[in-house]
Amino acid sequence: MARSTPTYTPVRNYAFGFILSVFLLFSDISYGTFAPLRGLVQASNLYAQMVSRSIFENVSNLLYSFKQNRNLTQENKDLKEQIHKIRTQEFIKSKEAEKSFEIINFQKTLISSLKSNDINIFKIASIDLRNYLCCSTHKIFLQNLNQVQVLENTPVFAGSSYVGQTKSTYLNFIEVILFSDTKHLLPIKSNFFYCDARGKGKPMLISCKLNKNIDDFQNKISDAIFTSGLGGIFLKDIEIGNISAINSISINEIEVVITLKTNPLEENFFGIIGSEADEI
Amino acid sequence: MLGFALDDFMNPVSIKLFVELNFGFLIFAYWVFALPEKIQSSAALIYGLVIDLLFSNVIGFNMLFFITTSYIIHLYVFRFRIFSYFQLSVFFSGSSTIYTACKYLLLSPYNYSYIVLMVSFLITLVLWVGIYFVMRAFRRSFFSNL
Numbered sequence: 001m002a003r004s005t006p007t008y009t010p011v012r013n014y015a016f017g018f019i020l021s022v023f024l025l026f027s028d029i030s031y032g033t034f035a036p037l038r039g040l041v042q043a044s045n046l047y048a049q050m051v052s053r054s055i056f057e058n059v060s061n062l063l064y065s066f067k068q069n070r071n072l073t074q075e076n077k078d079l080k081e082q083i084h085k086i087r088t089q090e091f092i093k094s095k096e097a098e099k100s101f102e103i104i105n106f107q108k109t110l111i112s113s114l115k116s117n118d119i120n121i122f123k124i125a126s127i128d129l130r131n132y133l134c135c136s137t138h139k140i141f142l143q144n145l146n147q148v149q150v151l152e153n154t155p156v157f158a159g160s161s162y163v164g165q166t167k168s169t170y171l172n173f174i175e176v177i178l179f180s181d182t183k184h185l186l187p188i189k190s191n192f193f194y195c196d197a198r199g200k201g202k203p204m205l206i207s208c209k210l211n212k213n214i215d216d217f218q219n220k221i222s223d224a225i226f227t228s229g230l231g232g233i234f235l236k237d238i239e240i241g242n243i244s245a246i247n248s249i250s251i252n253e254i255e256v257v258i259t260l261k262t263n264p265l266e267e268n269f270f271g272i273i274g275s276e277a278d279e280i
Numbered sequence: 281m282l283g284f285a286l287d288d289f290m291n292p293v294s295i296k297l298f299v300e301l302n303f304g305f306l307i308f309a310y311w312v313f314a315l316p317e318k319i320q321s322s323a324a325l326i327y328g329l330v331i332d333l334l335f336s337n338v339i340g341f342n343m344l345f346f347i348t349t350s351y352i353i354h355l356y357v358f359r360f361r362i363f364s365y366f367q368l369s370v371f372f373s374g375s376s377t378i379y380t381a382c383k384y385l386l387l388s389p390y391n392y393s394y395i396v397l398m399v400s401f402l403i404t405l406v407l408w409v410g411i412y413f414v415m416r417a418f419r420r421s422f423f424s425n426l
Binding site for chain 1: 320321322324325328333334337338339340341343344347348350351354386387
């Protein structure tokens with residue numbers, strides 16, 4: 001039976017290691033043999049620490065600068081948003097002021113033109129632009145937020161002239177048929193004729209047919225055209241446009257084309273005379 | 281290596297409580313105890329040299345102690361296997377205390393203190409159990425094939 005446990009390493013290796021260690025230890029303690037080597041290792045260690053600290057500081061500074069940059073970018077963005085907001089507010093305020101001024105001016109024009117104080121002003125809600133530019137149906141819708149009672153076929157004024165008639169009301173909107181709609185007839189007059197002008201289905205154009213010779217209309221282009229008031233709807237003598245063309249249809253029949261004074265596309269506000277004014 | 285770094289970090293504080301910790305030595309001793317066929321004289325010698333270069337004031341001290349400890353563990357490794365945890369603790373904390381005592385005697389004889397050795401022995405007695413189980417869990421997790 002074995003008296004001792006087996007080992008993995010021969011004793012001589014340990015003995016060699018032991019002697020070597022003792023020798024190194026003795027020489028180092030007694031003579032400082034490895035002092036330069038230790039110094040070199042310690043210096044390398046310190047240098048590595050310095051380098052790693054420097055790298056860490058650089059990375060840290062870089063991250064800090066990134067963070068600061070991000071903060072500055074965010075601040076810049078916030079400030080830009082604030083500036084944009086303030087500008088928008090100022091723009092809205094100025095537009096509100098312009099709008100008020102425009103309404104007042106328009107109201108004054110209406111009062112002086114129509115000689116009535118009972119005038120309701122409505123803002124345009126939409127215009128059927130697709131049909132207006134191409135086809136025969138010319139309508140606009142006005143906002144009636146206060147739900148003012150508006151009768152059908154009441155004249156509608158815009159700019160400095162009539163532009164059409166109310167057709168019906170839907171909820172808070174008033175449908176207005178424009179003079180240029182082919183279904184609309186407007187009694188008009190000039191210095192030397194009366195007629196019922198029908199919309200041509202083209203923007204700002206109406207026309208009427210007269211049994212007259214074209215020679216009678218020499219130099220009549222750009223003559224002013226007024227409402228005749230014969231239909232009982234429109235007040236008379238309100239200028240609505242000018243003669244823009246005279247076309248011969250047959251020997252004794254001509255078409256007088258009138259360009260309307262007011263372009264509904266350029267107007268924001270439309271006035272409708274109240275029912276009391278109609279009764280005058 | 282981590283154990284010696286931990287010693288360097290903790291001993292300036294623990295010495296005020298008369299405790300000299302030897303995590304590095306204990307961890308080395310555990311690995312020799314756990315894997316005697318892998319860590320032999322050359323490994324102990326090289327590891328000691330590296331520790332001397334990086335953490336010690338003289339070359340040869342850790343080499344000497346590592347190779348001696350390694351030899352003793354190799355010699356009695358199978359007997360240690362049947363030792364209780366307490367007996368193992370006594371052996372390894374005793375080795376650690378001898379290591380500390382020799383370190384003081386050789387490198388700093390003026391600071392040699394029996395109180396430090398006794399308190400360190402008692403503390404290491406407890407610490408060894410913790411080191412043993414932590415290292416064993418580590419070995420089984422990462423070096424299960426060894």
